[in-house]
Amino acid sequence: MATLVSLSLPGTPPAPLEPALLAAKQERLFAILRSLRRVLIAYSGGADSAYLAWAAQQVLGDNCLALTADSASMPDAHKRDAERFAQQHGIRHEYVPTLEFENPLYAANNADRCFYCKEELFRVMENVAAERGFDALIYGVNQDDLGDHRPGQNAAKIYSVKAPLVEAGLTKAELRELSRLAGLETWDRPASACLSSRIPYGTAVTRENVRTVEVGEEAIRALGFSQFRVRFHEKLVRVEIDPAELPKALSLGMAQQLVKIFKPLGFHYVTLDLEGYRQGSGNEVLH
Numbered sequence: 001m002a003t004l005v006s007l008s009l010p011g012t013p014p015a016p017l018e019p020a021l022l023a024a025k026q027e028r029l030f031a032i033l034r035s036l037r038r039v040l041i042a043y044s045g046g047a048d049s050a051y052l053a054w055a056a057q058q059v060l061g062d063n064c065l066a067l068t069a070d071s072a073s074m075p076d077a078h079k080r081d082a083e084r085f086a087q088q089h090g091i092r093h094e095y096v097p098t099l100e101f102e103n104p105l106y107a108a109n110n111a112d113r114c115f116y117c118k119e120e121l122f123r124v125m126e127n128v129a130a131e132r133g134f135d136a137l138i139y140g141v142n143q144d145d146l147g148d149h150r151p152g153q154n155a156a157k158i159y160s161v162k163a164p165l166v167e168a169g170l171t172k173a174e175l176r177e178l179s180r181l182a183g184l185e186t187w188d189r190p191a192s193a194c195l196s197s198r199i200p201y202g203t204a205v206t207r208e209n210v211r212t213v214e215v216g217e218e219a220i221r222a223l224g225f226s227q228f229r230v231r232f233h234e235k236l237v238r239v240e241i242d243p244a245e246l247p248k249a250l251s252l253g254m255a256q257q258l259v260k261i262f263k264p265l266g267f268h269y270v271t272l273d274l275e276g277y278r279q280g281s282g283n284e285v286l287h
Contacts (some may be wrong), residue, residue, distance in 0.1 A: 009184065020182075025168050037135045040128060040137050042161070043093065044077055044078065066091050067124075067130075068082050069121050070095040100120040114150060114151045115151035115152060115203070123160035137160070141163045176231075191242075195214055212265050215265060216261060220261070227277055236268065239272050242279070258270050
C-alpha cells in the first residue's frame, strides 16, 4: 500500500501518513460522533472545524448543527467562507451573536483572553443546546493543539465541550490529508486565528483596532499573499509574511505598497518582520 506524505514546513522532513492508519482514525472519529447522537459544533470554517462539521454531517445528518460566532473578532471573509462550505456540503449552519467585547476581562487582552472568548461562545452554545435538545457540544481542537498556549481549552473543560478530533488521535497533518481525500476545499486552507490575536497582550482589544487589522489583511491578500498576519502595535504595524513568500515582499515596490495600505489606517510606522510569519508569534513574549 502506498505511503502518503504530509504537508510540512520548509526545511523539515515530511512525516509519512499511512492510509490504513488514517482510515482507522477516521472510522474512530465517526464512531465517537455517532455515540454523541445530537451535537452542536463550534464552527469557524477553518480546516479543523470544517472537517469536524463535515464528519458530523456524514454520520449524524440533521442531528448536527454548526454554530459560528457572529463576532467582530472573526473576519467577514472567514464568515463568508464558513457559510459557503456549510451550504456546499449540506451542513446545517447558523450564526450566533457573542458579546465577548463587552467583557472587561476579554477587552483587557491579558494572556488568558482566549479563555473569555471561548467561555462566551460555549455559554451561548450551552443555552442553544438546552433550548433545542442537543446532547453534546464539540469543537475542533486537534492533537497538535494540546501543547500550545490555548486558554480556551480550559473553558471547554468547564462547559464539558468534547474534542472528538483529539479522542480520535488526529493531528493537523492527518486532518489535512483526510480533508484532501474527502475532496474538501479546506484541506490546504492556511492556519488562521481570530483578529484579536493580532493585538499584543496588554493592549486593549476593541472593535476598532480589530477592524483596522481586518482591513489591512484584506489589502495584503489582494496583493497576492496567502499566509500572513498584521500585528497591531499602537502606531506601529508589524507585517508577518510566510517565509516562502517573503522574497516577494522584500522589494522597494512592495514596501511602497505596504506604506500606501497602512498609513491611511492611522499607523505612523510600517514594518516588515524579517522572521516572517510563524503561528502563535504573539505568545513568544510569554516565554
